[in-house]
Amino acid sequence: MAVEVSVIETSSLGDRSYLASDGRVAVVVDPQRDIDRVLRLAGDRGVRVTHVVETHLHNDYVSGGLELARVSGAAYLVAAADEVGFDRTPVADGDEVPVGDTLRLRAVATAGHTFHHLSYVLDEAGDDGWSPLGVFTGGSLLFGSTGRTDLLGRRHTRELARRQHASARRLADLLPDGTQVWPTHGFGSFCAAGQADVAKSTIGREREANPVLRLAADEFVTRTLAGLDAYPAYYAHVGVVNAAGAAPVDLTPVTRADAGQLRERIAAGEWVVDLRHRKAYAAAHLAGTVSLGLDGPMSTWLGWLIDWGTPVTLLAETPDQVADAQRELVRIGIDRPAAQATGGADEWAADPAQRRELRLADFPALAAARAGAAPAGLPAADVVLDVRLPNEWKAGHVDGAVHVPLPDLPARLAEVPPGVVWVHCSSGYRATAAASLLANAGREVVVIDDRLGRAAAAGVAMVGTD
Structure with a gap:
């Protein structure tokens, strides 16, 4: 059966996870924390997940890899050099991991986004031996860009940028032009040093279009450092969670709050977030709330703005919208909102004096x-x-x-x-x-x-x- 590589998109965070299968077994790469999406896809494909792979310890989202490996019985592949608080299958540069009878993964050290970053070449067995189909590049070689190199602190940024250049060149030298490139970041993620508006790519295309493969090391480093902008404050918390091992998620509905309780929460300095579109918020909202509509990257901005650990209450028109927001928030480590309320400004601001417009x-x-x-x-x-x-x-x-x-x-x-x-x-x-x-x-x-x-x-x- 032909090899199938399915993309699991998380557009709100600008990331992709992957499920690659031969029709019987599958490997999952860089899964988000809400693993029900992965399990549902594997069920639809009729395949068993035997391997879960992390290209690196992520900063922009909480990984579901540990929990996915636990519930599926899969081997959990994490760089041997990363210090983690859980059992894993340690992987290092050059390791080859069979996936079923017709696929294998080859680990390639591609430091730059992090010190211990690994890319994984997906090979398929054929009459003439193994041939590469694609490479899961995580935060290394992206579409038209590379992963940013400043997430581990300013003192490492220049060195990591130089390593990022060498790593991308290594992949380009190792793999033929037709090899598919499957990055995790680069679709709006703040983990990317730049963005490219393409849906897919190959080593050959990147060789022609990606600055990391066209510029000398010194010029690439200079350009990369000059282009780095701010990144979300919550990254610092996410990295710690991923190194320790994330707990399973709880996406069950949270406690409902009435109008009086909403006012009390606002008065106590908690965040009450209105998830409606900004035009609805402008027309009428509860005084003291913050507008972060679900039509935009709500979790990114909320996680960036709040003091970490501040209770968050969610306001939306429907329970389904609250559920969508909960899913977005667990991905960045805000596990359980304090409360929720649905409806509109008339219900949340029962006292007309509490109703505001913009x-x-x-x-x-x-x-x-x-x-x-x-x-x-x-x-x-x-x-x-x-x-x-x-x-x-x-x-x-x-x-x-x-x-x-x-x-x-x-x-x-x-x-x-x-x-x-x-x-x-x-x-x-x-x-x-x-x-x-x-x-x-x-x-x-x-x-x-x-x-x-x-x-x-x-x-x-x-x-x-x-």
Whole structure:
């Protein structure tokens, strides 16, 4: 039977896991923590999982590898050099692991994203011996990029970047051009040093398109270090969990909270997160809540913004949306929300005094407001606040804007100048989250719910753009 490699996408975190099978047995690579998706896919394929593989100890998500290996009885392959708090099958460079009768994995040391990173070549047996089908590259060779090299601390970043260059070159020298490349990161993950808008790739394509295979080591290191931007604060906690071994997940419904209990939680300094679309949040919401809609990378921004361990209550229109949010949160190590409530602002803010609105605008409205002719219903634009990340700001921003990246905003609210704040990001998602934080601090705010690429055409002066 032909070998089948299935992708298990986690688009909210920008990662992929894989299930490769020969029709009878299967190997799973870099599984997310909610392993029910993997087990369901294996059941659909009618295959038995015999091996679970980690390319490296992840920082951006909690692995489901340990639990998947336990429930399936599979061997759990983890780099022998990694210090972990659980039993595993230790693997090192050059090791060959049979998978059934027709497949094998070859471990290739590809340090760079981490010191002990391994890639795994998937070989198939044929009449002429073994031939490589593809390589699971984890956070090493990505589509048009590589994994970032600064997650283990600044003191290691340059050395790891140099190793990343050597590792990518090693894979390209080892494997023929037709070999498929199957990375874990690079689809929006902050673990990637860059992004490429392609769905699949090969060693040959990467040889032509990937800077790591086109640049000399010194130039690659310089470019890589210059392009690194901030990454989520919760990575520090996730890495520790993965080294210790994650516990099984509990995705059962959590306690319901009524309107009075929601107010008590907000008053106690807990986070009450509104998962609805930002337009619904702007129309009416419970005072003191934070907007992080499920239509965007909710878990990434929540995990980046909160003080780790702060209780989180989830508000959504339906129980299914709460369940989706729970699944997203366990992937980054927020195991159990404190409470939940479903419905809408009328139920959550039973007292009309607790109901709030946010004003929405676009860039043409900002241009008019800055010219002293704000559209009806909108106040003057005393402050324009840009909450994008530093590299986004450097690439171009609104002339005269104040820059406070969203992850920094909770600790830097006092730095936002006085007056009415018009806040923007690149689309409106982060701007609404920032506006909710500002409004909770008593500021008057307008959300620019518009794409930044429209600003110049709307008459908003820009600086730093090409």
